[in-house]
Amino acid sequence: MEIDRLDGRTPNQLRPLACTRNVLNRAHGSASWCQVYGPKAGTKKNENPEKACIEVIWKPKTGQGGKTEWEYEMILKRTLQSIYILTLNPNTTTSVIIQVQWSYNAK
Template sequence: MATMARGDGRSADQIRPLACTTGLLHRAHGSARWSQEKSIVLAAVYGPKAVSGKQENAERATVEVIWKAKAGLSGSSEKEAEVILRRTIEYIIMAAQHPNTGISVIVQVVSDDGALLACAVNAACAALVDAGIPLNGLLAAVTCGVTSGGEILLDPTRMEEQRIQAHVCLVFKSPVASVVPGMSQHSGEDAIVTSITRGSMSVDSYLDCLARAKAACKMVSEFSRSSIEKKQIAMGINSKASDS
């Protein structure tokens, strides 16, 4: 199998460095800036807040997602991304705890250098945690690319996405960690939540992507948990300092 050289020197199974900062937007109930090197997304969460009319649901909170492109007006691709992201995060939001309310998630693309949907899912999950929204798990997303020669590339850049035959964004829900307040305590194996494919790949290639993405998502999940723990430790230190 021919090996495609990666411009940034990574191996085929290597994802880009992750970074996450929460609580950046003071007017939002929760926010997160998630970057996978040059792919950067800023997510803000508003709610649960009172709603009325068609949005009102006596049994559960309604969830809306607004996807804002880096520049210009939103088009069909942004509208499609809104639907995918909404259905994905609805899987972990415990909406029944807040009937007759609405939760809005605003996603702003800061920079797109590939694997943008996965980056947005990770940002939205981090912002939901920052907002204290009750969740039944954490989401972790990774994109896998397949070259014409059948090689699997994790977390492709935008240039790689243009050169490869197909790519798939895979989202997994991880078991709940006790570090996240308000989460339902479930355990078990990581479960696949969303799979969005662009281009054509064989069944064997898809299954290979599935296995590699699952392993990579464990690293993303551990990074998310570590970020949550660090934020909670910092908040605890600040709270003690203000009380003294």
């Protein structure tokens, strides 16, 4: 028997996708894409299984991330942890993956 979730989705349905064009003023080809992964079963190592885990990955446009990206990850993770009820879905992980693509029009 499949039980619908609180938001009306069946267990095999994904959350709705969202895409917005022209989100930045005076930028050529700006867009925002959103898809939420999670919560998925299990927490990361060294996390409290009685609470949910929030994982944040900040990816630069090219190459590997450095100290700046790590700092962005930590800021976003702390912010989300402060507003999310971590005991609502214990022993789960929600992943937030940000890929930044800056586009400047040099004139």
